[in-house]
Amino acid sequence: MSEERIPRQVEEADLGAHSMSPQEAFVHSCIDGVLNVEDIADLTVLEPALVAESVERMISLGLVEWVEAKVSSAPPAAQLVEDVEIDEALQDKILQTFKRADRLNHYELLGVTTNSDRAEIRKAYFALSKTFHPDSYYGKRLGSFKAQMEVVFRKMTDAYEVIGRQQKRDAYDRYLKRSIVVSAAEEKISRVEERAQAMSKALTRAPVAERQAEPVDPEAPSRDWQPSQAPSKQSRSVVSGSPDHERMQRKRELLEKRLRGRSRRPPRKSEPVRSMPAPTAKVGAKTALRDLTRSLKRTAGVTGGVDRAEHHIETARLAEASGDLAAAATALRMAITLDSSRSDIQEQYRRVNSHLRVQLLDIHREQAKYEEDNNLWAAASISWAKVADADPKDAIAPRRAARALLSAGGDLRKARDFAQRSLDLAPDSLEARLLLARIYIQAGMDNSAAKELDEAAKLDPGHEMVKNLREQLAG
Incomplete structure (x- = not known):
């Protein structure tokens, strides 16, 4: 999967100091640090390659930059100051490894690859x-x-004991592969909502007439313009009232409106200004998006461009056929943003998203069980919590999330909440009662623990753990 490229405008960049083509100006106005190149192509009805080309030129002018992945900063120097007999380089190495250990897989922790043999490990x-x-x-x-x-x-x-033995390594590799798949899927799901919201805002921000204007033809002769002045009139002669004249007029109106938005200058008196509809915000977001969808389709038809909603639908079809439900759901979500009037796309999205939720739920359960079996309690608490959130009627998942938190030495308040949630779903669960009592004992809440043990004794008076926990409280 290719890396997502997200441009953002450079703060305090001087637009007036550089010449940009109308196409570049149009692309620049859509850059917000959230939408990627494909999204901007959807907005402008330009090919992604042309959008990327415009972005690269604006980067060379210092107007735009690529968003880079966040990198965790080094710890403050004060954390490294301690009266010890090891040098600062080693102190830093120990501290960094300690902080990152829980986020590294076994191979990363040992500094080897998944292809390393036993001798290398x-x-x-x-x-x-x-x-x-x-x-x-x-x-x-x-x-x-x-x-x-x-x-x-x-x-x-622990890592060496697992990947240094073939049978355990095979099981871990399957676990690791599932982890990568589910992490990528969850990242796509989270990211597409951010993109979709940004896309909706960008669409509804513009007046309908602005969207109905034809995007700049990339094949037209290039001419530079300054953000502080309107573009010059076309040099070629056209007949008034002809289709060419109408397209040129719409294009001029679009560019002038964008320029007025930047320079706050009134429209030129020498050119007639057509009556413009009110901004879409006044007619409602749903009406606006419906009108914008129609105008984008018309624009694609006039310019010979791609209907971007259909492009996403085809991407979804191919992704689903290959088994990548997350990519399919992502593509359909963006298609809905571009064409919210189509009920068939919404139905496809609901269907694919439903299958995706079931798939992720099954993976999280498998991951959680593996983590429990291998005493990876912190990871197990996260996996079981995701299962509990995805399946609110499951009484077992919150109980196992609570147990994992308790075993990991995690947040006892969260552990209590999970155990109580399990008990609410299954009031006669002896395991949930005993687990809640253990959590209260660990938290020093002896009275609450005693009450839970009394309730547990009603369910099974002779249970060994009830007896042991009561002795622990008395002790």
């Missing part, structure tokens, strides 16, 4: 043990770094 593990095992610094003051090193070394040992 073993070599990497023992090399890292010399750095992160506290015994390597016997007799030296390690301060708080000792505890961090112990945590990191334990995680590295």
